[in-house]
Amino acid sequence: xxxxxxxxxxxxxxxxxxxxxxxxxxxxxxxxxxxxxxxxxxxxxxxxxxxxxxxxxxxxxxxxxxxxxxxxxxxxxxxxxxxxxxxxxxxxxxxxxxxxxxxxxxxxxxxxxxxxxxxxxxxxxxxxxxxxxxxxxxxxxxxxxxxxxxxxxxxxxxxxxxxxxxxxxxxxxxxxxxxxxxxxxxxxxxxxxxxxxxxxxxxxxxxxxxxxxxxxxxxxxxxxxxxxxxxxxxxxxxxxxxxxxxxxxxxxxxxxxxxxxxxxxxxxxxxxxxxxxxxxxxxxxxxxxxxxxxxxxxxxxxxxxxxxxxxxxxxxxxxxxxxxxxxxxxxxxxxxxxxxxxxxxxxxxxxxxxxxxxxxxxxxxxxxxxxxxxxxxxxxxxxxxxxxxx
Numbered sequence: 001x002x003x004x005x006x007x008x009x010x011x012x013x014x015x016x017x018x019x020x021x022x023x024x025x026x027x028x029x030x031x032x033x034x035x036x037x038x039x040x041x042x043x044x045x046x047x048x049x050x051x052x053x054x055x056x057x058x059x060x061x062x063x064x065x066x067x068x069x070x071x072x073x074x075x076x077x078x079x080x081x082x083x084x085x086x087x088x089x090x091x092x093x094x095x096x097x098x099x100x101x102x103x104x105x106x107x108x109x110x111x112x113x114x115x116x117x118x119x120x121x122x123x124x125x126x127x128x129x130x131x132x133x134x135x136x137x138x139x140x141x142x143x144x145x146x147x148x149x150x151x152x153x154x155x156x157x158x159x160x161x162x163x164x165x166x167x168x169x170x171x172x173x174x175x176x177x178x179x180x181x182x183x184x185x186x187x188x189x190x191x192x193x194x195x196x197x198x199x200x201x202x203x204x205x206x207x208x209x210x211x212x213x214x215x216x217x218x219x220x221x222x223x224x225x226x227x228x229x230x231x232x233x234x235x236x237x238x239x240x241x242x243x244x245x246x247x248x249x250x251x252x253x254x255x256x257x258x259x260x261x262x263x264x265x266x267x268x269x270x271x272x273x274x275x276x277x278x279x280x281x282x283x284x285x286x287x288x289x290x291x292x293x294x295x296x297x298x299x300x301x302x303x304x305x306x307x308x309x310x311x312x313x314x315x316x317x318x319x320x321x322x323x324x325x326x327x328x329x330x331x332x333x334x335x336x337x338x339x340x341x342x343x344x345x346x347x348x349x350x351x352x353x354x355x356x357x358x359x360x361x362x363x364x365x366x367x368x369x370x371x372x373x374x375x376x377x378x379x380x381x382x383x384x385x386x387x388x389x390x
Contacts, residue, residue, distance in 0.1 A: 002029020003354035007186070009033070010088055011069065012097040012109075014041045016142065016168050017126050017202065019065040020175030022096055025182065026068030027347040027356040033088065033372060034069040037076070038390045040365040041066075051342060056364055063342055063362045065175075071363035072372050073390035076107050081388035087376045089117045094182055098126040101136040111197040121195040122185045124178050130201040140202045142168040149206040150224070154213055158228045174205045235281035236260075236292055239318060244300040250314040254278060263311045264295045366390040 007030040011022040019034070019041070026032040034041070046061035074081050089095065095114060097104060104110045104125070111123050125131060128140010146152050146164045156163030181198045189195055207214065212233065213224050229248070230238035236251045251257055254277055261270040269275050274284040281288055296304060301317060308315035317323075324330060325345070337346045339361040347356045369389055373380040383389045 001354060002357045003351065004028040004030040005357075007031070007094065008092045009094040009096065010035055010092045012095065012099070013126060014098065015043055016065055016171035017174040017178065018096045018098045018124075019043075020172055021124070021126075021178040021182070022069060023065050023067055024175065024179045024347075025094070027349065027359075029354070029357045030094070032069040033368075034066065034071045034363065035085075035088070036071060036073050036365060038073050040073065044365065058342060058362055058364070063344060066362035067339065067342075067344055068357060068360045069363055070368040070372065071366060072369045073366035074369075075388055076109075078386070078388040080383055080386045082108075084373065084376065084378050084383065084388070086117055087378070088372075089114060089121065091376070092118065092121060093186070094122045094124065096124045096126070096178065096182075100139060101127065101131050115195065115197075119195060120189060120193065122182055122189065122198065123195065124182055124198040124200070126174060126178060127199075127201050129203045131199055135201075135203065142170045142202065145170045145202040145206055149203055150210060150214075151206055154210075154224050154226055156226055156228070158226050158230070160226075160228075162226070170202050170206045170209075173209050174200055174202050177205050230285070230289075233282060234278060235285045235288065238289075240293060240296045242296050242299060242301045242304050246318045247296075247301050247304055248316045248318060249308070250316075252314065256313055257281070259311050259313055263307055263313065264292075266295070 004025060007025070009022060009025050009030045009032040011018060011032055011034045013019055013022065014036070022032045022034065041062065043062045043065070044059055047059040049060050050057045051060075051063075052058055074085065076085065097109065099107070099109070111125075114121055114123050127136075128145060129135025129138050143164055146155075146169070147162075149170070151170070152162040152164055155165055178198070178200055181200065185196050185198060216232065217224055224232070228238075234252055236249055236257075239246045239248050251260055257275070257278070258270050261267055273280060275281045275288050305315055305317060319327065325336065330336060335346050335348075337344050337359050339359045342361040344359065344361075346359065349356050366389070369384075370380040373383065373389070380389065
């Protein structure tokens with residue numbers, strides 16, 4: 001049995017952070033009902049590519065974060081939708097939403113109202129900049145938060161423009177933090193019997209996720225800068241060009257540096273004061289890196305990777321996404337899955353006693369509306385005729 005079997009989640013969020021959290025909970029066995037507006041989650045239209053057409057079509061973006069859920073489409077402001085909505089809330093363990101500040105209150109879905117309906121409910125609110133403070137009324141999108149949090153300023157070529165990360169990393173990190181907080185709140189509820197409200201903002205999450213870079217700024221007061229594919233605090237820890245392509249070399253300790261010196265037949269560098277320690281290598285990277293580049297340029301990527309592997313030095317090819325997804329490693333790890341003809345990437349979680357739930361394809365818009373209504377004692381046709389549901 002999956003770890004969260006029996007836990008019921010109402011997902012009132014859209015795009016990526018909240019849906020990523022909801023999908024992770026579904027992977028862990030929770031029953032997740034995705035409650036969408038009548039026009040659907042924005043990401044249903046993010047494409048191409050799509051599989052299928054019209055209402056039966058699914059975008060690659062939507063499928064990436066919505067597998068394993070049931071779907072109902074509802075107008076939250078329609079008066080005839082309210083009894084159904086309240087029935088769903090009373091029956092739930094968790095509710096995830098990413099309304100802009102003030103919207104939950106206008107819908108009667110703020111935490112005090114939710115708690116009155118269900119004192120055991122775990123409420124998780126996700127926003128761009130928090131529900132208080134100067135950014136409370138601002139919409140939050142991953143790209144904008146990457147810019148404002150400082151992440152873009154440390155991403156991209158050292159002598160080029162600031163750049164976003166190639167995937168919506170702020171949304172994904174926020175979704176994972178939301179999952180952690182919900183699991184902790186469920187554990188707390190098992191002790192007290194009471195629910196609670198959780199708040200996360202994309203901005204808060206990404207500033208914290210600057211990790212060692214933010215810590216270095218706090219230590220020195222000096223701003224961080226871009227290093228391209230190099231590392232601010234570890235050398236050599238970057239990509240290098242071989243004769244026929246690039247590879248990534250992660251020489252993360254002085255012991256690995258000593259192995260590398262032996263491998264490239266430069267034993268004198270092991271004790272050279274300019275590069276004997278990581279701190280020295282960071283200080284003298286301008287001298288050292290060109291010498292390493294000259295060493296690596298004389299042979300091909302495959303040859304270097306084979307040597308690194310035999311010496312136990314971490315290194316890897318610079319793959320395209322297609323090479324990674326269809327490669328030997330992803331295949332052996334079972335990362336490509338399919339449900340009802342929809343290809344997906346599997347959950348990375350491996351749990352011996354409570355493995356993730358069997359993957360189900362993402363739902364079509366309003367696919368389970370009738371079944372959900374019937375289970376709660378509501379007539380879907382009547383609500384649909386009134387315009388309360390789709």
